Amino acid sequence: MINSSLSQLARLLADKKISSVELTQLYLDRIAQLNPILNAFVTQNLDVSMSMSEARAADARIAAGDVAPLTGIPVAHKDIFCADGWRTTCGSKMLENFIAPYDAHVISQFKTAGMVSLGKTNMDEFAMGSSNETSYFGEVKNPWDISAVPGGSSGGSAAAVAARLAPAATGTDTGGSIRQPAALTGITGLKPTYGVVSRYGMIAFASSLDQAGPMAKSAEDCALLMNVMAGYDERDSTSLDRPVEDYTRDLQQPLAGLRIGLPREYFAEGLSADVAASVEAALQEYRKLGAVTVDISLPNTKLSIPVYYVLAPAEASTNLSRFDGVRYGYRAPEYGDLTDMYQKSRAQGFGTEVKRRIMIGTYVLSHGYYDAYYMQAQKIRRLIAQDFEAAFQHCDIIMGPTAPSTAFNFGEKADDPVAMYLSDIYTIAVNLAGLPGMSVPCGLGANGRPVGLQIIGNYFSEAKMLGVAHQYQLATDWHTRMPEI
Amino acid sequence: MSLTLQDVKRVATLARIAVNETEAATYQQHLNGIFGLIAEMQAVDTTGIAPMSHAQDLSQRLRDDVVTETNQRDKFQAIAPQVAGGLYLVPQVIE
Numbered sequence: 205m206i207n208s209s210l211s212q213l214a215r216l217l218a219d220k221k222i223s224s225v226e227l228t229q230l231y232l233d234r235i236a237q238l239n240p241i242l243n244a245f246v247t248q249n250l251d252v253s254m255s256m257s258e259a260r261a262a263d264a265r266i267a268a269g270d271v272a273p274l275t276g277i278p279v280a281h282k283d284i285f286c287a288d289g290w291r292t293t294c295g296s297k298m299l300e301n302f303i304a305p306y307d308a309h310v311i312s313q314f315k316t317a318g319m320v321s322l323g324k325t326n327m328d329e330f331a332m333g334s335s336n337e338t339s340y341f342g343e344v345k346n347p348w349d350i351s352a353v354p355g356g357s358s359g360g361s362a363a364a365v366a367a368r369l370a371p372a373a374t375g376t377d378t379g380g381s382i383r384q385p386a387a388l389t390g391i392t393g394l395k396p397t398y399g400v401v402s403r404y405g406m407i408a409f410a411s412s413l414d415q416a417g418p419m420a421k422s423a424e425d426c427a428l429l430m431n432v433m434a435g436y437d438e439r440d441s442t443s444l445d446r447p448v449e450d451y452t453r454d455l456q457q458p459l460a461g462l463r464i465g466l467p468r469e470y471f472a473e474g475l476s477a478d479v480a481a482s483v484e485a486a487l488q489e490y491r492k493l494g495a496v497t498v499d500i501s502l503p504n505t506k507l508s509i510p511v512y513y514v515l516a517p518a519e520a521s522t523n524l525s526r527f528d529g530v531r532y533g534y535r536a537p538e539y540g541d542l543t544d545m546y547q548k549s550r551a552q553g554f555g556t557e558v559k560r561r562i563m564i565g566t567y568v569l570s571h572g573y574y575d576a577y578y579m580q581a582q583k584i585r586r587l588i589a590q591d592f593e594a595a596f597q598h599c600d601i602i603m604g605p606t607a608p609s610t611a612f613n614f615g616e617k618a619d620d621p622v623a624m625y626l627s628d629i630y631t632i633a634v635n636l637a638g639l640p641g642m643s644v645p646c647g648l649g650a651n652g653r654p655v656g657l658q659i660i661g662n663y664f665s666e667a668k669m670l671g672v673a674h675q676y677q678l679a680t681d682w683h684t685r686m687p688e689i
Numbered sequence: 690m691s692l693t694l695q696d697v698k699r700v701a702t703l704a705r706i707a708v709n710e711t712e713a714a715t716y717q718q719h720l721n722g723i724f725g726l727i728a729e730m731q732a733v734d735t736t737g738i739a740p741m742s743h744a745q746d747l748s749q750r751l752r753d754d755v756v757t758e759t760n761q762r763d764k765f766q767a768i769a770p771q772v773a774g775g776l777y778l779v780p781q782v783i784e
Contacts, residue, residue, distance in 0.1 A: 301768075302768060303768055305761065305764050305765055305767075305768065397744075398743075398744050399743075399744075399745065399747075412742060412743065438750075438752075441749055441750060442743065442747065444745065444747075506729070507729065507730055507733065509726060510726055510727045510728070510729045510730040511730055513723060513726060513727055514727055514730070521704065525705075528705070529770055530769070530770070530777050530779055531765070531769055531777060532765075532768045532769055532770075533770075534770075535770035535771070539780065540780070541780050541782075542779055542780045542782050543705070544707075544780075545779065545780055546705040547702075547705050547706060547707035548707050550704075550705055550706045550707070551706050551707035551708065554706070559704075559706055559716075560716065560719055560720065560723075562704050562706065563697070563700045563701060563704055563706070563716060563720060564720060564723055564724075566700050566703050566704040567692075567696075567700045567720075570700070570703060576731070577727070579740055580730060580731065580733070580735060581730060582740030582741055582742060583735035583738040583739070583740050583741070584730060584733055584735060584738075585740070585741045586738055586739060586740065586741035587733075587735070587738060589741060589744065620722075621719055621722065621723060622722045622723060622725070622726055625723075625726065637744060638743070638744025638745070639744070663744065663745075
């Protein structure tokens with residue numbers, strides 16, 4: 205049961221072989237058994253009675269014949285999505301006791317689909333991190349090896365899917381936060397084109413880069429989840445008003461003649477040998493399936509990290525100014541005047557990485573520095589987007605590694621922010637350009653930890669990317685491997 | 690460039706984050722590391738390049754100037770740290 209695809213689960217539910225209540229209970233039992241080891245869910249956010257009442261409602265819908273394709277299937281949500289009546293912490297002490305008063309658009313889409321929430325998954329604080337070590341609620345363990353990080357920031361969602369604590373989960377990706385943890389835990393994750401999934405009710409980190417997407421066991425499951433998540437929402441001013449798509453439409457497309465671009469910058473110094481070998485083996489598989497590979501260049505790749513670490517902190521510093529201890533969130537127990545209350549509440553409520561980024565952002569936006577940093581970064585951002593535009597003249601899709609190495613150990617990079625930031629070298633440019641990107645498991649590294657293949661598509665080519673990934677998954681079995689836990 | 694301890698304290702004040710001397714020194718070290726990374730960007734010639742804020746170069750949508758929100762004051766204030774009589778309480782700002 206726990207290895208079933210979403211369409212298999214949907215069939216079992218439709219044929220009344222299992223009820224949503226039974227299925228939900230099965231996963232809640234697994235969470236109760238394994239979460240004490242993995243910490244994938246924020247324990248305070250589990251609400252068995254809410255989950256079960258959603259499952260009963262789904263069963264009633266199934267009995268009445270009022271079903272959508274995934275009605276009754278449980279799903280875990282990254283704790284960045286506000287869900288009415290659920291504690292929504294964003295991995296921060298600042299929001300430790302925050303009960304969201306409304307549903308994020310993504311949450312309401314899942315509710316409309318009749319899917320059941322299993323609870324909220326742990327994450328790096330305010331989605332700032334690549335290892336889940338910045339969560340106020342403790343680090344998430346990688347189910348493949350509990351001495352390894354699960355990646356971040358959607359590490360709880362990734363670990364939950366990898367360990368089969370949930371059939372699927374939601375994530376968000378600002379600089380790689382869906383793709384990198386998907387790679388490090390051996391699951392499939394998709395970051396859609398910026399603007400395809402509404403950001404309404406998703407706690408903001410860097411608004412021009414943040415994008416929600418699905419994390420699941422396969423590309424086919426991700427396609428079904430995209431059908432639930434995507435769509436125009438007038439409450440997000442950057443949501444794109446486009447015709448509704450069926451993201452499963454290209455799953456059966458053959459790959460003959462597909463031109464895969466290999467950016468030479470993604471296979472250069474810094475890529476570990478075992479990751480390179482697994483990615484090369486995947487490319488070989490694609491060639492067997494009829495695709496051809498072409499050499500391309502994304503010359504400004506290296507600049508994506510400095511550009512990102514100007515833009516993301518700048519946007520974060522303004523977004524996070526709302527946490528002032530007045531309307532919601534943490535307030536320091538003792539303070540003098542109003543400024544002192546702000547300063548103490550923020551100093552005590554935010555963790556170190558978040559404060560570091562707020563300070564970088566405050567500095568680069570401060571008087572006299574705006575042009576030198578923020579404007580310069582926005583200009584280079586266009587150069588980075590133009591790199592991709594030029595590359596897509598020569599290929600249909602781009603492939604490379606998702607991360608330069610397999611999962612690293614806890615503590616390895618925790619005290620060195622620069623080393624941590626460099627681990628996102630292959631994912632950040634995609635966010636800056638606003639392109640869709642995904643990660644697909646393609647092997648195990650020297651230490652037995654998973655390797656991810658990154659697939660980058662042109663704008664709005666999610667359906668094609670999912671097809672390209674699905675064809676690979678029909679021919680290989682990396683996505684079916686499950687950690688022993 | 691390099692941030693002095695004084696710069697770090699000024700930024701912390703602007704960001705409304707209280708820092709003590711030890712913390713300021715640690716932030717100084719980390720922030721300088723990060724600005725070392727950011728410095729790579731300064732040498733790039735961007736003459737004539739338009740800044741990019743959105744991949745599709747969208748401009749903000751306009752909507753009709755009508756009330757669309759319903760009053761949910763009680764629900765919203767239920768999660769506030771301190772309220773009384775429908776008001777958010779903060780330390781006195783006017784003598």
